[in-house]
Amino acid sequence: MAVGAIRQRSGYLFLGVILGHILLISSQVNSRAGVPVLEFVTFGIFSEVQRVIASGFGGVRDVWGGYIGLRHLKTENDSLKRQLADAQIAVQQQRALADRARGLQQLLELRDRSNLKTTAAQIIGDAPTPDFRTITIDKGTLHGLKTDMAVLAPAGVVGRVIKPTARSAIVQLLIDRNAAAGVIIERSRAQGVAMGAGDGRLRLEYMSEAFDVAVGDEVVTSGIDNIYPKGFAVGKIDSIEKSGAAYRRISIKPAVDFSALEEVLIVLTPTPLREVSPGGPE
């Protein structure tokens, strides 16, 4: 169809398209049901395109790095990286275990923590627009993924699954403007909420002025949000603005370098709170 043929009616066409968009938006705003069919199909198709592109890029990179470059060194490096990632995860789990040993209540949760079941996934696509901070991974409902499952990296928390399809899923990064996680300052045990600032950083909200917060403090997940398991690294406080005694803005530098992510781990084990809250977000 030639575009020139419909140019004469462009004004009406424009109004029609705008109206269509408005209807489309209206049909979704109040909906609380799962993933819309249009979204599911479009994302399902395009995620396959992303998978092909990612595997194409991966193939070229593998050929270059594995055969033309230093093949054996790369293999060894990959193996060491994997071991380091495992060790870092283990360190974080150990730190979380140590936190939990502080009280009898937490001792009960220790059992759940030690049973964290995860699955690894590869990133096959980034966000389609700079206004959202998401990634697409190559695992979906067929691999046991569900909405609101936590996604981790060796360095710390990455985000949560928001849109799973059969063979892929969209993960909302913790730095997205709409993302948030319950956190705790490791040193002072002060609780707050870490929210995406939209500029690659996080801001700490709902922090009482009664608590002591200092630049350099480690921030870890508190587990209170029912999504992220307790004790995983979120980031470090890198700036504090105060107005009088109250905190005006507390900025957190994320523990994870989101621009260098290649693989992530999805926590398949539900957090204890999820198990006891029927009709929850799961």
Next chain:
Amino acid sequence: MRAAGIVLVVVVSVALQTTLNRFIVRENFAVDLVMVAVVYVALTAGPVAGMMAGTIGGLIQDSLSSGIIGIGGLAKTIVGFLAGVLGTQFIVANSLPRFVVFLAATVVHATVFMGLYVVLDLRHFGAPYAQVGGQALGNAFVGVIAFQIVELLPGAVERRRAQRGRLRR
């Protein structure tokens, strides 16, 4: 430009955006390649083509992101149509006017996109002036360079062919 061509340009831009996003989105600097493609189509093929490109590109972006399907589509449809109208009413054959069109298009897009999210109370953006400014500059630079490449490429290929022909003789 035929409908298939518009779809191809938009799909390639989405594929590039989802592949290169981590390299072209920084703290206060970002490039929206789909926006660049929409404005390019609008300036070269008119308002209807721009509107089509905006609708298709915006809806694909919406469905791939965590937002409401239609908000990005609406914003890009408006931008595509307006850029196309500008392209037919004014002479935008030089780099400077094109740069201004890309800048303005990004600002209009951000206003509609963020405005709708804020009005519907679905997402809050704080004071995103630096980010919108950075994205506008990024889109404008990439857009102008894309125009230059597309316009210079056929000439360069011709010159190279002619040079080869002379060497053979």
